[in-house]
Amino acid sequence: MTRPVPAIDVRGLRKSFGPTTVLDGVDLRVDTGSVFALLGANGAGKSTTVRILTTLLRPDAGTVTVAGLPLPARAHAVRENIALTGQYAAIDDVLTGTENLRLAARLAHLPSAAIPGRVRDLIERFDLAHVADRRAGTYSGGTMRRLDIAMSLVASPQVLFLDEPTTGLDPRSRLVMWEAIRELADDGVTIFLTTQYLEEADRLADRIAVLDGGRIVAEGTPDELKSLVRGGYLELRFATDADLTRAASVLDGEIDRAALTLQVHTDGDLPHVATLLERLAAEAVPVEKFGLHSPTLDDVFLTLTGSTDETKVVR
Numbered sequence: 204m205t206r207p208v209p210a211i212d213v214r215g216l217r218k219s220f221g222p223t224t225v226l227d228g229v230d231l232r233v234d235t236g237s238v239f240a241l242l243g244a245n246g247a248g249k250s251t252t253v254r255i256l257t258t259l260l261r262p263d264a265g266t267v268t269v270a271g272l273p274l275p276a277r278a279h280a281v282r283e284n285i286a287l288t289g290q291y292a293a294i295d296d297v298l299t300g301t302e303n304l305r306l307a308a309r310l311a312h313l314p315s316a317a318i319p320g321r322v323r324d325l326i327e328r329f330d331l332a333h334v335a336d337r338r339a340g341t342y343s344g345g346t347m348r349r350l351d352i353a354m355s356l357v358a359s360p361q362v363l364f365l366d367e368p369t370t371g372l373d374p375r376s377r378l379v380m381w382e383a384i385r386e387l388a389d390d391g392v393t394i395f396l397t398t399q400y401l402e403e404a405d406r407l408a409d410r411i412a413v414l415d416g417g418r419i420v421a422e423g424t425p426d427e428l429k430s431l432v433r434g435g436y437l438e439l440r441f442a443t444d445a446d447l448t449r450a451a452s453v454l455d456g457e458i459d460r461a462a463l464t465l466q467v468h469t470d471g472d473l474p475h476v477a478t479l480l481e482r483l484a485a486e487a488v489p490v491e492k493f494g495l496h497s498p499t500l501d502d503v504f505l506t507l508t509g510s511t512d513e514t515k516v517v518r
């Protein structure tokens with residue numbers, strides 16, 4: 204079966220700024236209608252990639268197709284099919300939310316008759332009704348970001364680029380934003396988002412690519428990426444040191460005498476976990492408590508990039 208034309212296809216993308224190579228042969232494929240997350244630490248080159256894909260920057264080398272159109276040759280046509288919302292809102296502070304949306308609609312050459320209905324739809328979808336008649340300059344960061352996305356959607360783009368859509372937002376605003384992004388995806392808009400938040404990529408994306416050292420170091424579904432890492436274990440806790448010692452003679456694992464625990468590697472597969480517990484039961488070793496630890500994207504990221512700077516990449 205042939206795969207449908209991808210919304211974004213990138214091969215061998217390179218970009219340097221002076222002596223600094225930022226992208227060193229990036230390959231990406233984003234299926235139409237999917238949510239794709241480009242994950243990377245500060246300075247990994249996420250914004251540079253987005254700027255190239257949205258026609259704002261020319262690559263040094265490589266082939267790039269967006270919405271089925273080659274870049275940079277068809278930049279103008281690509282711009283008509285995409286929208287970009289950045290870390291900094293392109294909003295006029297002195298206009299109200301409604302006025303900003305109307306202005307965006309006129310700039311996008313929407314037919315006049317269609318503008319009021321479109322503006323109403325977007326106000327509703329992005330939960331802006333209660334602030335629609337207030338000057339945008341008075342909005343909170345989260346509301347500002349929602350208006351920014353709403354403005355970029357007036358022209359119904361095929362592909363929406365979200366560069367770090369929730370950076371700087373409080374947890375509640377982040378949840379609202381995630382919901383809005385998922386709804387857009389359910390409507391069939393292809394979404395390319397960049398993030399430093401592992402949880403965000405895990406929650407939103409159908410596929411995730413990890414950018415490090417100018418290259419994609421891993422790409423797959425959240426579950427595929429997690430399966431690359433041996434981060435999963437069964438933690439068994441015992442009532443006495445004697446029980447722990449006996450358990451450790453039955454199962455290989457990491458012993459913590461102070462906590463009276465034994466950590467045994469497992470991929471979390473139910474038959475395997477059951478076998479481990481049955482082996483203890485067969486030797487009559489009583490287990491006080493047990494818990495399963497599944498690998499997280501944090502484990503994946505740290506394993507793949509070798510980064511130990513947790514403040515940068517782990518939230």
Ligand SMILES: Nc1ncnc2c1ncn2[C@@H]1O[C@H](COP(=O)(O)OP(=O)(O)OP(=O)(O)O)[C@@H](O)[C@H]1O
Nearest residue numbers: 220223225243244245246247248249250251252399
């Ligand atoms: N116009 C430019 N001139 C020189 N260097 C640049 C330019 N734009 C980006 N860089 C450098 O390229 C590297 C990647 O920057 P980029 O903004 O793409 O990273 P990022 O992954 O988006 O980071 P962040 O999460 O901090 O936004 C950084 O080292 C940055 O300083």
